[in-house]
Amino acid sequence: MNNNSSASDLIESLEQLQTRLNGFAAQLASNQLPFWLPGLKPANLSSAAALYSDIWYRDGRDGRTTISHHGLIGADAALIKQALLVNQAKCEFQRHATQYRLSKDLPLQQQLHLRSEKLATLLHFQGASRLHLKQCYRHIPVLETAPVKIGFSWYTSGRSIKKLTPQQALDRLMKMDTSQTHIQRQIEAVGRLRPGDLLAQIQTLAPVIRANMLWKEQDQLIRKAKNISLPILVALNPANPVLPEYNEPPLSPPDTRSRLERNDLKIDPDLFLPSLRAHRYLG
Template sequence: MSNISTSATELVESLDQLNQQLLIFSATLKNSTLPFWLPGVTATTLQQAADLYTDICYRDGRDGRTTISQHGLIGASPELIEATLRLNQAKAEFQRVATHYHLSESTELQQELRRRSETIAGLLHRQGASRIHLKQCYRRIPVFETCPTKIGFSWYTSGRSIRKLTPREAEEMLLKMDTSQPHIQIQLQAVGQLRPGDMLAQIQRQVPVMRANPVWKQKDSTLRKAQNTSLPIIVALNSDNPTLPAYNEPPLSPPEARSRVERSDLKIDPQAFLPSLRVHRYLG
């Protein structure tokens, strides 16, 4: 019991720090007079932008596995840059503490923080919040402390994660399924015919993400730094010429088809070998 109490105390203190930085950041952002761009929104105000960044609670009807995504650009003064950096530090510290105490697996700690999250929602003038949304607490706000010459936005739809499996590991995963089903039996027979040294690839397609491609042109060089972005980028603007860098406006929705051409030397069979596990064989 004392361990839960100690954990909850440190978590609440960390959450209080996060809350304080959220409020400072939100107030600083809403007082900004610098230009900004949020696509697909009419009559946009900085209050709407602040809501995107400070939304750290679940809402009714929202899938807890997903986060709200929105790209764009927010021109920033030195004060807003500093507030952003401090908020990101508070996010990192809360993630460290929450991960250390396995918050995502602890019902007791989640209940302890639920009351505090309702207080946060009230301070941010938000209704309907029920509990902390960990993914949205953890994700950092993208920030450029120097203004790029231009920023290109594009949808990345070809992302996937690949996990290598041995035949034995694949068999163990299949045995945890309903082995009375004919399609599972067929897959067990198939994996049983593999040699011990064979390797398999379990493929997970990733959801489309917006990618930002900023370019900084200097006297003798050009710096590029591509990164995924699920929130508008905070961009430091030149006080002498406070204008946003050049940018394009991509479609609001990702393309349905893959835009990348399949490689001719692809080493993974595109046909699933064990469909129930999304497992493929290596070619050659």
Template sequence: MAVSATLLSEIEDAFDAMSNSLRLFDERLYQSSLSISLPWVKEPGLQKQIARELYNDLWHKDHQDGRKTTTNYGLVGANESLIVAAKHLNHHKARLKTAIANLKKSELPQLHEHLHKRSIALANSLNQTGLARLHLKQCYRQIPLLESRPDSVRFSWYSSGRSIRKLSVEEAMGRLLKLDISQPHIQIQLEKLSALHQATPLAQIQQQVPVIRANFSWKTTDNHWQRQARNCPLPILIPLNEGDTLPEHNILPTEPPEQRNRALRSDSKIDPTPFLSSLRIHLYRN
């Protein structure tokens, strides 16, 4: 399936702009003498090197699951020029994300029987531009930064448990057809799904992966606290002047605490037994 030269050119231009802004950001970080704290990096002399590697990590590694991203947390002291460079980089990351989204939706059909062709077309297009090994999620994610230095930062492992997405029979069929339909267990599920009325609602249940969350606190002039929280898969840029110290912060264990796999409540509207086990899709109870 052909993809227009215009869309490919937009991706190439966006990637080049993102790469150039990343190079400038990296140079300014390399030149910085401000404090860095990456609690999982035990050797102080490696803190800046590891931070730079994290920010520059854009490509798939061998055997890396494309759905997963590398994660590390911490604080990086940043002067004004580094903050400005980070904002420019974030702008171009967003521009690249938009360009690839345009490629996905503009010229490729949306019907479920062609979904597999869409992914092949996208892969072929990225091969043409030399970007097939690009880890898109790691390219898109923004450099986290603050506009002012907080008085304290508290990191925590956070999980919202599970997400429940309502699907139609047609949507479920499209997802099932993307699997290996030569397999007997997929054929059985296709037969089960085909027997449902088209208006039957379905629920796809997805366990959420724990993420690192940062809670920032600023002490106000009237002796109260202003607070802010966000997910931070990368070290956060903290505005500092020469001689300033990083805010007080805690150290996280390297692994999230064990989560209990909570069963669906007995009064849930969702049948706890998966209807399509390969896709974690359940029926709603009558």
């Protein structure tokens, strides 16, 4: 596949995503079923539609963060279908964007903006400079059968832990400014490690809302949990449109971690290589 066809496929998949988002937003605006949208201002379906449709970076906003709101929106079959079509388009766009490395190919982004008048107009009026890939990729959460209960809670203990060998750590340090004293000290520290030693590169994840869902089917209780960054669409019976039972968590996460640290933690809490956020494993 040549570069021109790659760009064309990518642009087409993004335009398809935008078209389906527009269709979903229009369908959502006509929705007559109950909803709960805490913290969204104004707390109406137009605001929710804008939240689902936001796939662009905003000026002055930290590009590493995503706009997140939890909530529940009752949905009929037509709205559920539109949401699933959006999610399908998101998968297709992510496939192309990953294949063509859109996040690192600025000329291709510029070509995308120039080739599509519709998208260029959208960029102008929304004050957006480039795509927010995480918000492009994240799916609209859809429950095609309504649970009896949904419990929302803040999850503040999330961490990403990646293992590094001494050689991998050394390779990364050598790519930094080795004239700096603190880098030289870390290189020396790596040199004192044994070949079989491992390091833990730790990143604390941002707090997220987790939805704990409960279904009752015959004599069985079925539980599922999922992190939520967008309001959940819940399929409701139009003849009896009642949202599942739910709680109302605080709008902002607690200041402290929600779980105690394990007593058998095997990672040294003190940083061993600060420039890599790397810790030693305790023997």
